[in-house]
Amino acid sequence: MDLVSFSTGLLSAVFAYALFSQKEEVIEDLEVELEEEDLVINDESTGRHVTMSCQTCRKLKKHKEVTPNLYQCCKCKRHVDLRAK
Template identity: 65%
Template sequence: MEWISFGTGLMAAAMAFALFSNSQEEDELDEEIVEDDLVINGAPGRHVTLSCQTCRKLKKHKEIKSNLYQCCKCKRHVDLRAS
């Protein structure tokens, strides 16, 4: 009975390690992609990371006008101008 408990604990620890180590690699890859993206033919403007309501994640946004941003993935506009 002791070997079954030991094996079960070992398998649970291996699965937890695989789950958490995999998510960190994906986050690192996303950061590398964001840093390496270059817009060659696009309009000049700064890129910021904002929360997109359509994507429901932190995504890269391009500034179109002063305090008006557009999501690079879904093209949704985020207006931060004073009304």
């Protein structure tokens, strides 16, 4: 019985060490990759999703913001214009 307990404890200690030591390396690798990549972000659309009532679907559906205050239904692609005129 002592050999089983010893081997179980040894295996769980090795597993815990491998789990916690690998996590730090992955975070450092991700930070290096983010610094190396030059990302260009377009500010044309915010990419917000809003739940609104769609006139065509007649239900509450998700709408994607195409331009500021101009939304498009994700299902039927109808545009909803909330811009000031």
